[in-house]
Amino acid sequence: MSAQPAARVPSPPAEPSAARSVWLVTQRELGSKLRSKAFVISTLILLGLALVGVVWGAIAASNVQGMPVAVTAETASVVEGMTGIDAKPADSVDAALAMVEDGSVDAAVVPDDEPVGPYPYKIVAKDSYPETLVAMLSVSPRVELLDSSPQDSILRYLVAVGFGVVFLMAASMFGGTIAQSVVEEKQTRVVELLIAAIPVRVLLAGKVIGNTILAMAQIIALAVIAVAGLVVAGQTTAVEGLGGPLVWFSVFFLFGFVLLAALFAAAGAMVSRQEDIGSTTTPLTMLILAPYLLVIFFNDNPLVLAVMSYVPFSAPVAMPLRIYLGQVAWWEPVLSLVILIATCLAAILVGSRVYENSLLRMGARVKLREALAG
Known part of the structure; x- marks a missing residue:
């Protein structure tokens, strides 16, 4: 009798590449948010309030009586x-x-x-x-200002508040969501299944990219609403001067949000309960709140705005405002963006190390020094 050929054992499926794994995590983040009724409703409410605020502010600015x-x-x-x-x-x-x-x-x-x-x-x-x-x-000599700004003070204030509010709400909303998602995965032990299939840094990258896509989509929608609202209110002059600053704001917000997203994910990994999230995310919330408050109180102070435009956490708000006011040279936004990108890369390295060293540690809050040392 002839020997029977041995049965062929199927080879295990090949592991997905790092890029494929990142995209799978990104899709998971996008799907979970878009399927959430609370997220969709809150986003629609935010866009509606933004439209009402822009139209009301523009009409109020145009109807100021002497x-x-x-x-x-x-x-x-x-x-x-x-x-x-x-x-x-x-x-x-x-x-x-x-x-x-x-x-x-x-x-x-x-x-x-x-x-x-x-x-x-x-x-x-x-x-x-x-x-x-x-x-x-009274009869008086003609006064000429060498560094005069053509923008109306009320519109300047509205633009300052607009940039500050958008950055504050988007960064705090999505940053807090990232931290809560990390803690939820730790509590339910889902994270143990995830990192058994993909590296920890791939999981972090997918989370950051997914939430960045959602945040940028929200920023673009708010920009479209702002332009449309100003056009409806008849503020065409403001629209003409707002195009460039809105583009710069989107670019600065992109890198600023990635910076904060990595830090929020790391902050979430340091605790094991939802009740403890505030203890690690409060410093980050203060970093987001500070530019909003400063730009409201000092939007007419060129020195304070100049300093803020080079600080990574406030540059996404201060630099576009200075561009709108015509207070910058051509090289200043480029230099500020380079500083922001360098800080972003450093934050990603630090955040990924803290995230990787804290993700599987349960119980008491992980101290920052321990998380960095591993």
Whole structure:
């Protein structure tokens, strides 16, 4: 009898490449977020509030009225074309004075029977000296500012708040989600199954990339809403000056978020319970909150903004604002971006080491020194 051929044992499936593994984890992160009703609803609410805020702010900025001042036919030309004055025509001098008396205007500019110097008119107020109006109507030398900003102060404030709020909400929302996801996987022991199939750093990379894609999609949607809202409100001048800063903001936010995402993942790996997340993520939350507060209080301070634009955690907010205000040379955004990228790479190295050394440690919170030392 002839010998029977030996049965062929199927070879085990080849392990996926690192790139394939990263993409699988990324898909897992994207799918879990997009299937979450809470995430979808909160995102829609955020976009709706952003649209309402942009339209309301733009309309408020365009409807700012000046000081109400009554004028007659003889004095109407005195205040014509002056910003900050809302001229109210009166049929006569007596009618103008009556408007001052009943409080419908702050003051009146009427002909003067006994003119003083070059002024053939006088200012009539009710019970307080109208210093602002006097200063505006006084003859003074022409003033030219070498470093003047063409942007309206209200629009500047709105842009500053917009950049600050978007960075704060997106970074804190997705950063906190990453930390909670890591702790949840530790509690349920899912992480042990995951790292049995893929390296720890691949798992971290997939988490960071997945949440970065979601955060960038949110940023792009907010940028589109901001532009559309300004166009609807008739603020076309603001839109023309906002295109470049929005592009720079997106680029800075990309690297700034990757930096924070790696640190949030590391912070989540250092604890084993959801209740303990705050103890490791609070310092990161403060780093996100600080640029928001600083840009609100110091948006008109060039020195503070200049310093903030080179600090990695505040550069995504401060540098685009300075670009919008026209306060930067061409090389400054490039230098600031290089500093941010270098810091981002350092944060990834530190975060991955802490993440790798803390992920399988259960129980008490892992101290940072122990996590770094392994």
